[in-house]
Amino acid sequence: MYLRNGRAAIIDLSTGDLRERELTEDALSGEMSSLELSSSLSAENGGALVLGSGLLTGSLVPAACAGMIFSPDEDGEGMVSPIMGMAGVELKLSGFDFIVIKGESPEAGYLWVRDGIAEFVPLPEMLEMDSWARTDRIRVDQGDRRIQVIASGPFGDGKHISSRLVTNHWLGEDEVGLASAFGKRRLCAVAFRGMGELEVADPEAHFASSVNLQKDHIMKLGASEGLASYFGGADADHFKEIRHRVIGCFGCPHPCRSYAKVNEDPGKMSMGVSEPGYLHYDIPSLKAAFDAGIDSVDATRIMMACSKAGVDPISVLSALGKDAIGMDLAELISKSSLFGAMDRSRLQGSFTGAVSDSKSYSRCISLGLCPRYWGKVGFDISSASLSIESAIGKLL
Amino acid sequence: MRLNLESLRCVGCGLCESVCSLNRDSVLTAMSSSIILHIEDKVNYFGLVLKTKDDGLVVARPEGSSPGEQHPGSDGPGAKPILLREPCDLCGGEPKCAKMCPTGCITVVD
Numbered sequence: 001m002y003l004r005n006g007r008a009a010i011i012d013l014s015t016g017d018l019r020e021r022e023l024t025e026d027a028l029s030g031e032m033s034s035l036e037l038s039s040s041l042s043a044e045n046g047g048a049l050v051l052g053s054g055l056l057t058g059s060l061v062p063a064a065c066a067g068m069i070f071s072p073d074e075d076g077e078g079m080v081s082p083i084m085g086m087a088g089v090e091l092k093l094s095g096f097d098f099i100v101i102k103g104e105s106p107e108a109g110y111l112w113v114r115d116g117i118a119e120f121v122p123l124p125e126m127l128e129m130d131s132w133a134r135t136d137r138i139r140v141d142q143g144d145r146r147i148q149v150i151a152s153g154p155f156g157d158g159k160h161i162s163s164r165l166v167t168n169h170w171l172g173e174d175e176v177g178l179a180s181a182f183g184k185r186r187l188c189a190v191a192f193r194g195m196g197e198l199e200v201a202d203p204e205a206h207f208a209s210s211v212n213l214q215k216d217h218i219m220k221l222g223a224s225e226g227l228a229s230y231f232g233g234a235d236a237d238h239f240k241e242i243r244h245r246v247i248g249c250f251g252c253p254h255p256c257r258s259y260a261k262v263n264e265d266p267g268k269m270s271m272g273v274s275e276p277g278y279l280h281y282d283i284p285s286l287k288a289a290f291d292a293g294i295d296s297v298d299a300t301r302i303m304m305a306c307s308k309a310g311v312d313p314i315s316v317l318s319a320l321g322k323d324a325i326g327m328d329l330a331e332l333i334s335k336s337s338l339f340g341a342m343d344r345s346r347l348q349g350s351f352t353g354a355v356s357d358s359k360s361y362s363r364c365i366s367l368g369l370c371p372r373y374w375g376k377v378g379f380d381i382s383s384a385s386l387s388i389e390s391a392i393g394k395l396l
Numbered sequence: 397m398r399l400n401l402e403s404l405r406c407v408g409c410g411l412c413e414s415v416c417s418l419n420r421d422s423v424l425t426a427m428s429s430s431i432i433l434h435i436e437d438k439v440n441y442f443g444l445v446l447k448t449k450d451d452g453l454v455v456a457r458p459e460g461s462s463p464g465e466q467h468p469g470s471d472g473p474g475a476k477p478i479l480l481r482e483p484c485d486l487c488g489g490e491p492k493c494a495k496m497c498p499t500g501c502i503t504v505v506d
Contacts, residue, residue, distance in 0.1 A: 023431070046465055060424075085437075136438070194425075195476075196427075197421070199422075203418050203422045206418075207492060207496070211496055224407070243442055250442070255407050259440035267405070270457075276440070
């Protein structure tokens, strides 16, 4: 089975029981199979939360970095959020294509997945931690800095409608309210590390065709300016003054992630203070801050506070405007009754709106491709057919 | 021939790890590559560590590269330390990591 593990982990937080479910190649290899499987696995397990990877996630197809989180909503539809950075790939390399989380744990804690093993680790004191402290604690306890952590914060614990999940310290993916699906299960975080391997149909052909495709894209897109390549607001002098380095998600030749330092010299390349700044790729939130007349330094500090709290910055900025400047975690929590849920799907720069229509967005996520990158380069899956066929052994 | 690493050009995409493993074991994984990405994501500190035959480990930090340095690599008890991995064989003369690197961080020099 190419680019797949062929199995899902199903964990019941109520009992701690773990079982595996085999997944057939037919079920896994369709163009929309990942979203369809997420939805059906959720329904089969009483409305479970599902984390999964796309068909091409982890391949050499450009920007094949995306995983996904699915949670049923009250309308019977599903909330879907991409998982970006290295997290989607590491999830797939953990040994499972999907992780199905059902039930409610009697104690707070986190799910730890690696090497084909999934276990719930009770850690009630996590409820006293913000999302950054949870991420740091898991990495220290499990002894690996590259563990990927999707954490909720106090807003998720409180099942707040404006809660958001935080991936490796950062907010950036679109879906608002999803962290409450963690909160209602007393699930503070899901952590995973990818130590597995993925087979491809024709390794030499996959390498050669993917290099060619990547070079075509680079020629088309030109040099990357990080976030400014996707959002003109990041070209402002006040943002450039605090910009540190650009970092990409897995396999991305044209990254959208610019780190900004506000607590030390942005030009410092060696290790310095423990929390020097923030990784900006949440375009709608940064735009909302700029539109409110907030400069890059204050906007970055607001993002840091919101990320620790696990709350949507747009919801905060809509309610508080410039009064959000300088607020810490405790102050944000004290104002939580003012925050509503924002629909980010149509906002400029969102992942959801990065491709031409909702079907293309769903195809990107199901295939494990970054909608923002593919929206920029032009989402035409036939252009990647050689790279895809050499990876999975057939055409889509 | 050897690989030259310009750390500040690195965007941390991880393709070098994947293509190294693909060349070595015909699978995509970050566990058998001769080159690994070192990331401290909270502080945006990242670079590469390459295991070579002649120079030992080449540590490409953002502050500058240092050949021959001892380095445990970016890993924990569950991961495979770079010292236990095979050294780079330059893919038999056409290093794939250099070909795939989208930013020119990894180049081939004589």
